[in-house]
Amino acid sequence: MKSATHSNKPSGLKASARYQAMETLNLVYKGEAFVNQEVNQVLSHSWVVDSDRDLYTRLVYGSLQFHWTLQELLKQVLKRYKRTKKWLLALLESSAYQHYYLDAIPDHAIVDEAVRIAKKRGNQTLGRFTNGTLRNLFRTYPTIEDFISQQASDQAYVLSLETSLPLDWVKYFTQRFGFETTQQIAQAMAEPAQVNVRISRDYWQNQDKISQILADQGFPNQSSDLAPHQLKVKAGNPAQSELFKKGIITIQDEAASLAVDILNPKAGDWVLDACAAPGGKTVQLGEYVGKTGQVLAFDIAENKLALIADNVKRMHVDQQVSIQQGDASQLGRKFPAESFDGILVDAPCSGVGLFRRKPDTKLNKDFQDLKNLQKIQLEILNNVSPLLKKAGRLVYSTCTITAEENWQVVEKFLTTHPDFALKAIGAEWQEVLKPSLINAACLEILPHHFNSDGFFVALLEKQS
Numbered sequence: 001m002k003s004a005t006h007s008n009k010p011s012g013l014k015a016s017a018r019y020q021a022m023e024t025l026n027l028v029y030k031g032e033a034f035v036n037q038e039v040n041q042v043l044s045h046s047w048v049v050d051s052d053r054d055l056y057t058r059l060v061y062g063s064l065q066f067h068w069t070l071q072e073l074l075k076q077v078l079k080r081y082k083r084t085k086k087w088l089l090a091l092l093e094s095s096a097y098q099h100y101y102l103d104a105i106p107d108h109a110i111v112d113e114a115v116r117i118a119k120k121r122g123n124q125t126l127g128r129f130t131n132g133t134l135r136n137l138f139r140t141y142p143t144i145e146d147f148i149s150q151q152a153s154d155q156a157y158v159l160s161l162e163t164s165l166p167l168d169w170v171k172y173f174t175q176r177f178g179f180e181t182t183q184q185i186a187q188a189m190a191e192p193a194q195v196n197v198r199i200s201r202d203y204w205q206n207q208d209k210i211s212q213i214l215a216d217q218g219f220p221n222q223s224s225d226l227a228p229h230q231l232k233v234k235a236g237n238p239a240q241s242e243l244f245k246k247g248i249i250t251i252q253d254e255a256a257s258l259a260v261d262i263l264n265p266k267a268g269d270w271v272l273d274a275c276a277a278p279g280g281k282t283v284q285l286g287e288y289v290g291k292t293g294q295v296l297a298f299d300i301a302e303n304k305l306a307l308i309a310d311n312v313k314r315m316h317v318d319q320q321v322s323i324q325q326g327d328a329s330q331l332g333r334k335f336p337a338e339s340f341d342g343i344l345v346d347a348p349c350s351g352v353g354l355f356r357r358k359p360d361t362k363l364n365k366d367f368q369d370l371k372n373l374q375k376i377q378l379e380i381l382n383n384v385s386p387l388l389k390k391a392g393r394l395v396y397s398t399c400t401i402t403a404e405e406n407w408q409v410v411e412k413f414l415t416t417h418p419d420f421a422l423k424a425i426g427a428e429w430q431e432v433l434k435p436s437l438i439n440a441a442c443l444e445i446l447p448h449h450f451n452s453d454g455f456f457v458a459l460l461e462k463q464s
């Protein structure tokens with residue numbers, strides 16, 4: 001993935017929120033950049049003027065979050081939608097986002113600025129085209145409700161427009177969960193993503209004090225409904241707090257943190273973290289095994305290993321963690337059989353459970369990918385499972401809610417590995433799990449259950 005590069009720092013109109021938002025969205029729509037990386041790049045190099053930073057971020061994430069609905073709207077007024085240049089679509093979409101989803105920006109400001117950008121990036125003709133298209137759109141559909149109410153009454157399509165969940169995903173979820181649950185999933189996925197912090201295991205006793213300190217320092221928070229040692233932060237970026245810098249808290253979604261809680265390794269254990277970057281769960285594993293244990297953190301992506309190293313150092317578990325680049329589907333050859341007390345396979349997946357946190361993952365989803373991912377997930381499991389000691393535990397987890405990557409992987413793995421069994425999540429986990437989650441065969445957390453990311457955890461035990 002490349003990123004927009006500038007030989008000179010942009011200035012004037014090019015350094016405005018709307019111009020840079022158009023450039024970022026253009027790269028993301030073309031599949032040439034990941035949104036989080038691109039936004040970080042633009043902000044860290046100050047390619048957008050200071051006073052416009054918040055608006056820039058809002059325009060990028062907001063346009064992406066409502067991309068599906070905005071695209072359907074624009075198709076009504078653009079006869080040649082498919083042949084329109086991507087940067088121009090990005091400009092029209094982010095302008096429509098301001099009109100339909102943001103209050104307090106008058107239409108003339110939205111249109112005038114868009115026309116100036118179209119002239120600068122393109123030419124006079126595209127400036128006039130932008131003017132005509134936006135004025136026509138806003139006149140035809142004054143509000144988003146006007147647009148939705150004029151569509152055919154197909155309930156799946158209406159839900160997709162209301163929540164901006166692409167229609168193919170609405171249909172997929174409806175087939176899997178029924179329409180009522182799909183409505184709840186889609187609505188939860190349309191909510192803004194939450195920021196959660198996990199308290200380091202060494203500080204579990206001081207949870208109330210930590211919550212108070214955070215609140216006093218401008219990070220109001222409340223306890224998580226899902227993970228007992230997590231706090232939901234209601235305002236501010238807790239990565240800038242002293243507690244974060246000191247390694248007392250870390251940022252991690254509450255559902256994601258349950259994978260390690262469920263593996264529940266003991267002090268002194270040797271644990272393999274087969275797909276470790278950026279290291280959120282490696283840190284947790286390091287806390288569980290303590291200084292007498294060892295966590296071997298592998299990841300195929302060389303460029304992500306530094307993120308694991310930074311995380312384990314900041315959270316003071318670097319002594320018990322070693323980091324290596326490696327393909328988990330080849331690790332079987334790297335170690336003798338039965339080397340590890342526990343294994344975590346937090347597998348590469350479609351990331352469907354993270355739609356609201358990473359709205360660009362909603363774009364261009366090819367359902368055939370799910371089968372390809374299943375193949376990789378099974379290859380990793382097949383390869384690392386001989387490395388587990390007898391009576392050892394393996395957790396398979398994903399941040400997705402598709403059957404192909406979750407239940408089907410577990411079922412296929414168990415069919416070919418009679419020495420493994422699915423272990424129900426029982427009384428052992430009372431301290432770390434809410435009572436409603438105890439006694440599940442696997443955990444499948446849907447986004448509306450706890451207003452969290454969607455997540456899946458299966459605990460597999462090797463026979464003794």
Ligand SMILES: C[S@@+](CC[C@H](N)C(=O)[O-])C[C@H]1O[C@@H](n2cnc3c(N)ncnc32)[C@H](O)[C@@H]1O
Pocket residue numbers: 274275276277278279280281282298299300301304326327328329346347348349380399
């Ligand atoms: C869901 S992320 C892991 C998140 C991580 N466990 C955490 O909690 O921060 C999946 C990771 O798998 C890695 N990956 C993909 N294919 C892999 C392979 N064949 N072997 C090892 N790692 C792989 C990706 O680079 C990615 O970092």
